[in-house]
Amino acid sequence: MSDTTVTTHVFDAAVDLFPVVDDRTEGHTHPAYANMVGPFGGITAATLLRAVERHPDVLGTPISLTVNFAGPISDGPFDIAVRPVRTNRSTQHWSIELAQNGEVTTTATAVFGLHRPTWSSTEVQRPDAPAPADLHRSYLPEFIAWAGNYEMRFVEGDVPTEQSGEHTDSTSTLWVRDDPARPLDHASLTAMCDVFYPRAFLRLGRMLPAGTVSMTIYYHADPDVLAAQADRPVLATARAHRFGNGFFDQTGYLWGEGDELFATTHQVVYFKP
Amino acid sequence: MSDTTVTTHVFDAAVDLFPVVDDRTEGHTHPAYANMVGPFGGITAATLLRAVERHPDVLGTPISLTVNFAGPISDGPFDIAVRPVRTNRSTQHWSIELAQNGEVTTTATAVFGLHRPTWSSTEVQRPDAPAPADLHRSYLPEFIAWAGNYEMRFVEGDVPTEQSGEHTDSTSTLWVRDDPARPLDHASLTAMCDVFYPRAFLRLGRMLPAGTVSMTIYYHADPDVLAAQADRPVLATARAHRFGNGFFDQTGYLWGEGDELFATTHQVVYFKP
Numbered sequence: 001m002s003d004t005t006v007t008t009h010v011f012d013a014a015v016d017l018f019p020v021v022d023d024r025t026e027g028h029t030h031p032a033y034a035n036m037v038g039p040f041g042g043i044t045a046a047t048l049l050r051a052v053e054r055h056p057d058v059l060g061t062p063i064s065l066t067v068n069f070a071g072p073i074s075d076g077p078f079d080i081a082v083r084p085v086r087t088n089r090s091t092q093h094w095s096i097e098l099a100q101n102g103e104v105t106t107t108a109t110a111v112f113g114l115h116r117p118t119w120s121s122t123e124v125q126r127p128d129a130p131a132p133a134d135l136h137r138s139y140l141p142e143f144i145a146w147a148g149n150y151e152m153r154f155v156e157g158d159v160p161t162e163q164s165g166e167h168t169d170s171t172s173t174l175w176v177r178d179d180p181a182r183p184l185d186h187a188s189l190t191a192m193c194d195v196f197y198p199r200a201f202l203r204l205g206r207m208l209p210a211g212t213v214s215m216t217i218y219y220h221a222d223p224d225v226l227a228a229q230a231d232r233p234v235l236a237t238a239r240a241h242r243f244g245n246g247f248f249d250q251t252g253y254l255w256g257e258g259d260e261l262f263a264t265t266h267q268v269v270y271f272k273p
Numbered sequence: 274m275s276d277t278t279v280t281t282h283v284f285d286a287a288v289d290l291f292p293v294v295d296d297r298t299e300g301h302t303h304p305a306y307a308n309m310v311g312p313f314g315g316i317t318a319a320t321l322l323r324a325v326e327r328h329p330d331v332l333g334t335p336i337s338l339t340v341n342f343a344g345p346i347s348d349g350p351f352d353i354a355v356r357p358v359r360t361n362r363s364t365q366h367w368s369i370e371l372a373q374n375g376e377v378t379t380t381a382t383a384v385f386g387l388h389r390p391t392w393s394s395t396e397v398q399r400p401d402a403p404a405p406a407d408l409h410r411s412y413l414p415e416f417i418a419w420a421g422n423y424e425m426r427f428v429e430g431d432v433p434t435e436q437s438g439e440h441t442d443s444t445s446t447l448w449v450r451d452d453p454a455r456p457l458d459h460a461s462l463t464a465m466c467d468v469f470y471p472r473a474f475l476r477l478g479r480m481l482p483a484g485t486v487s488m489t490i491y492y493h494a495d496p497d498v499l500a501a502q503a504d505r506p507v508l509a510t511a512r513a514h515r516f517g518n519g520f521f522d523q524t525g526y527l528w529g530e531g532d533e534l535f536a537t538t539h540q541v542v543y544f545k546p
Contacts (some may be wrong), residue, residue: 063486063487063520063541064341064486064487064541066339066382066487066489068337068366068382068384070358070359070361070364070366071359071361085343085370085377085380086343086344086376086377086378088343088344090519091343091486091543093341093343093377093380095368095370095380097358097368103359104358104359104366105359107358107366107368107382108382109339109341109380109381109382109487111341111486111487111541115518115519115520116518116519117518118516118517118518118519118544118545118546119477119516119517119546120515120516120517120518121476121515121516121517122514122515122516122517123442123443123512123513123514123515123516124514124515169396170396203394204392213336213337213364213384214336214337214339214382214384214489214491216339216487216489216539218487218514218520218522218539218541220515220517220518220520220522222518239396240396241395241396241397241491241526241534241537242393242394242395242396242397242493242534242537243391243392243393243394243395243396244391244392244393244394244395244493245388245389245390245391245393245493245495246363246388246389246391247336247388247491247493249491249493249537251524251537251539253514261514261515264514264515264522264524264539266489266491266524266537266539268336268337268384268491270364271391272391273391273392
């Protein structure tokens, strides 16, 4: 783990890893990013991305990441196997597994690569949103520790309260940034892709058992674009497509300054209504 | 491979595999599903799903699948390693690798599981579409062999011709079914999730180098729903979110009879304009 005299942001402490040696590294859960059972999925995804970023053979920056939440992660240390399966001229494919006591809790695949300027076009529309300062800050219940590390200001689809009834759609749009503020990078963007509380809570107007089964991120922003964003809030929006048979799926978009689409993210979630 | 006296549909021949023994099996590319370089990505994805389905320890039916196209697959035989990483009470997580001559060409992860009836709701809207019989059949250029196995009738976003100019959006909506007709199952649905020609062709009005890097499918239909669909056409629609830096991403929806959302599918694609 890093030995440093400057103050380490809690996010960096949470995704900190030992150096990657022979495709293996180790980390430790962080209490500040605890969820109801085990850690916040977003911090686990960010930690797996960070393992690739810290691998000595890494090529370029993230293009895609898929994380499968196979079983609960207990508070404590964990082992990560991070293997470059195939390196091409401009893309590199990774297989990643997180285990505790020899039992795999999380699997992932990632594609990294070199980005080159090409014709570009963004077809999806950024939702309209008032300035963050014009919106109140929302809080998730205190026992959801990880949410305390995010300043969330909802434009629509705020966290249900005891007075909330059913809602006709599952869209939430919010300004989000790390609290305390921290310059955005691919790891923190990865965690933010999982910042949406379960869409079933919004539709049904109440909390219920739910957990992400599999999550995918497509990264559109290169490091220069993220550096220009610095620590300003990201506009995040997500909506479910279909609920049924104990699962629902959703798609989210994370927008930066200048109508830049930073990432598109998808997940399938287990729920018990 | 199957030894049978009834006629085997070309799709079943293409995804046919030796029995899975010790988490390993073998298959062979099929010329009818060839793409410009190597096989159609959809048939590779379907073959990997089929490897899980044929594993003696499989639990339930598909919930999600992610396939990463790491390198080209040559015409000929291939080896598949298909490993149940973790089996829970109602979900099972799989890691899959396809290799030729010891070199990995394709990695994948899948989640299978038991579906149970719950509250359900479909939030996305099925696009309006005339009946298939009221639309002409489209053909991709003859050198794209796999496309000959699909009857495609476009509602919008038809295949560009030499006269096509640039297009303002990248939406294609089409009726699609196997040709010859074949009752839908999870394997054929998987292949159909990759039936959309690259969205950059539509936007720029011309063919250009492009290939899927990573593809994810969330399955909403259980086997009963697919059985009820039988061999009727599926309404498939897809649109890109953002093009830039040599990649674009898209989301697609596959709809069955009765406004049933069968699958949501996402992919990130390399392109060279």
